[in-house]
Amino acid sequence: MSIIVKFFVAPSHEAAAAVVDGGPERAFESLEYGNFDAEQALIEWESIFTSRSFEELTAADEPEAVAEPDGWEGPVVFAVSKALQDALAVADQPRLAEVSRLWIQERAADGKAFDKEIATRILSDLARLARGISGRDHRLYCWTA
Template sequence: MSIIIKFFVAPSRDAAAAVVEGGPDGVFDSLTYGNFDAEEALIEWEGIFTGRSFAELVDADVPEVVADPDDGGGPLVLLVSAALQDALAGADDLRLGEVSQRWVRERAEDREVFDPEISAWILTGLAELASGIGDREDRLYCWIA
């Protein structure tokens, strides 16, 4: 379970990796969340959006680790896949609601209670962040501490 989760947009992997120790605050605009497994959520959200299985995404190394200086013992930066970034950017409110509800149900199957309103709030924020990228080469990243 991640304590602090910050999603942010950066122009390159190197720029994203450079904030691994202190986080993206003051360097990149970010959205801050907490108390859920962000790496697992990225896999689950992508699976819901794309129809790919959890195992298939894990085998494909989704999400990709950009920086993990403490080998799992400290903060790390993940690259949100292009498929998930595009799905979030193109999702309307109805689709975000569907994904949110399905994610809450999946978490409940694993006996994890997740508030549907918070789930929708997270996905809506990410969709706004992703859609703001537009045609730029920037990418969406996740910093976890």
Template sequence: MSIIIKFFVAPNRDAAAAVVEGGPDGVFDSLTYGNFDAEEALIEWESIFTGRNFEELVDADVPDVVADPGDGEGPLVLVASLPLQDALTAAGEPRLAEVSQQWVRERAEDGEVFAPETAAWILTGLAELARGIGDPESRLYCWMA
């Protein structure tokens, strides 16, 4: 489980990887969250949005690791998949509420408690961040420490 999670938009993988040590603050606008497994959440969100099986996404190496200098023992940067980024961009409030409720149920099955309002707040923030991507080459990234 990550202590600090920051989602941000960067113009390319190299720019995103460059912030792995210190995080995106001061370089890119970011949304800060904490205390959940963001890597697993990215997979779960994509699974819920797209209907793809969780294991299928894991086998496809979703999400893609952009930078991991500590080999899993320190900060790392992930990139959200294009299907997830597109789903967040297109999702209206009812769809975001539906996905957040499903995510809360899935987390509860694993013994992790999330307030539905918190889940909705996270996904709404990510959707707004994704909608703000103007450059087609830019992507949604996640920094975790």
């Protein structure tokens, strides 16, 4: 479980990895959330958007860790996959609400409760960030601590 989750846009893996120790807010615009497993959420969201299985995505090493100092004991930076980034960028509000609902169902099946409004807001905010990348050679990243 991540205590702090921050999503941000950076021009490269190297630039994103450079903020692993202090977080992205000084270098990049970021969105901050807390108290959910961001790595698992990224996999589940991509699975829902693309219909690829959770197992297939983990076998493909999604999401890609671009910085994981201290043997996964400290902050980590993940690159959001291009497939998820692209799916977020084109998703309309009804699709984001549907993905939120399906994600909440997956979390509930594992005994975890997640508020529908918060889930939809997270995905809507991420979609807005992803849309802002259009035409730029940037990626969406996730920093967790």
